[in-house]
Structure formats: C-alpha cells, structure tokens
Amino acid sequence: MSFASVFEEVAARRRSLVVYSATEDDLAAVAPFATRNVTVEFRRLPASSDPFVVVRDGDGGFVGSTSLDTLEHLTRPEVTPPWGVADEDAAHRAFRELLDTTLFASFDRQQLLATVREFEERAWRVGEGRLHVGFQSGRALARQVPVYRRLAGETDLDVHLYVQPGEAPRAIPDATLHVETAAEIGAYWFFVFVPADPDTRQHCALLAEERAPGDFYGFWTYERRLVDELLGYLESTYGSP
C-alpha cells in the first residue's frame, strides 16, 4: 500500500449528501464534499424551514443527519490550540464522525487545521500511543514546533514528525524527527494517531494532498483498520531514522 492507494480506496466509497432546505443556495454548504463518488442532491422544504443535511451510504441507507449550521461550522471553523479548545460541542465532533472516511475535494488550510487541532487535542487527552505527523515543508513544521514539543514532552505519546530536507529543525525534544527525501513526504499532509490501548477506540487520521495552492483534497477517518494500516505503512517504510 501507499498513501495513493489508500486515497483510491477511500475515493471509491459512495455517499450521498442531501440538502433539505427552502433554498438551493444552501447547496454551497456541502460543495467541499462533492466528488466523483459523493453525490449531492437538493430536496425542497417549505419557506422558513431550518435546513438540514442527510447523509446516506451507497445503498441509500441513512448514515446520519445534522443541521446546516453544524455543517457550516465544520467548513468555516475557528482555529484554536488543542489544549485551549473547550470541549467542542459534541454535535460538531459527531458530525465529523458522520463524514468519517468521506473524501473532501476542496478544503483550505484553515479548515484542515481545525480538524488537525481536534485530533491533536484527542491525542493530548489520551496521552499515550503513537503519533505520526507529516508536514508539507520545514517551515510548516517549524510553525507547529511549540505544539509538538508539548505533545512530546508532556505526555507519554511516542511522537514522530516527518519532513523533507531543507528548513527542517535539527531536533524536537522528546520526538523523533524523520527527514526524508521520498516524494510522498511533503506531498501529503498527514496525521496518524494510534492509542496505546486499541480498545479505547480513539484512533484517528487525516490524509490530505494540496492539489492547487491552498486547495486540499483528502479525508479524515476514525476507522481503526485504516488508521492501523496507515501507521503500519509509515513504520515499515520509514522505520528508524
């Protein structure tokens, strides 16, 4: 496997997002998720109805639903550091689970950062396990050094950071820095967390590719099998630096 093959597997999953609203303008809220295998539909509601989205799987089965307000929070989030995040509204987190392992076609850096912050906060809270994070550039890593110094230094997390050569910091205390020339390091932004106790079900991962400047294509997942696969791939490919 490779990052590219995982992408293909996720891209093949079919989902439909149905926007129930009085106005078709509300379709814009799900535009980031419209891809070849994620269809977006509109069903009209009477005027003055509160709009909502229904997520269905490839067989038309109900996966979940949420108000458009909650969905819009996901696509226009405020970004705060992980330990500063007050317990984010359970509904927003539940919504991310609703779109678990669903490809987004167009998110910007701020939107992705909000998801990563939630995952960092999860890793911080769990406090033990393996955390592997890949940055697009040495500068991107440098910006996050304060966060990862805390994660590595103040928890029992085994932290591995990946970056291409050039502008990479020399070392991060308590973390393992992998400086790799492989093309996929730098091409993908990734975050993979496997908790020490697998039964806590706190696995999470994000994999994103910048397809146009500032425009990301990718997915987040809570699926244990996929997260384990991603970690296994990183450990076997990049082992000890």
Next chain:
Amino acid sequence: MSDREPDSRRGLDRLDDVDDAVFAALADRERRAVVYFLHEHGTATVAELADVVTGWVHGARGVATSDDRERVRVALHHVHLPRLAAAGLVTYDADGQRVELATLTAAEEALVAWAADVDADT
C-alpha cells in the same frame, strides 16, 4: 394572533370546520413535519419521511444518528402515519411504502398554514 396575516386564517372561520382528529393529528411536531413535507412534494416514501422527520426534528439539536432514525421510523409506522390517515390527512399505497397528502379542505389548509407559521417562528 393579532399580528398574524389575515390570509392564513382565510377558510378557517370556525374551529368546528376542522375535525378534532385533525387537531389532534397536528398537535405533534413529527406529524406536522410529515404534513409540511408532503405539502411540498405531494408524495414520499416512508423511508424518506423517516429521514426527513429525523433531520428536521432531531438534527436541529446536533447530529442525529441511525438509532434516532430507527426510533422515528418505528413511530411513523405504528403511530404517526396511522393517526394522520385516520384524520384523513394522508393516504397510504397498498404496500404501505408510499404516502400521499390527501386533498385538504380549505379549513385544513388554513390550519396547516397557520401551524407552519408558528413552527417557523419557534
């Protein structure tokens, strides 16, 4: 009621123009959601109504799950659709999978319109 548009009450001159069963049928948020949706689309499958009522009534409080949806589906099947049908507001097709809004009297239309206004403001 003084700030209600007079039009929404046109056709409903006396409360006894509407059967008690209709009032009782509409006195439930989930049943009103069914009527509003059918008013927009004329007909819908029970499956879609379960999705819509879940999203409309339960999604507003956060994320609604497939467990929520199953509770709604069961309530539709055992309670809501039978009461709406008994009140003459909807009809079912033979295998019970498709529901259609009945032809409403002017008084019923006015009552539904008024209820929709109240629900929109709440």
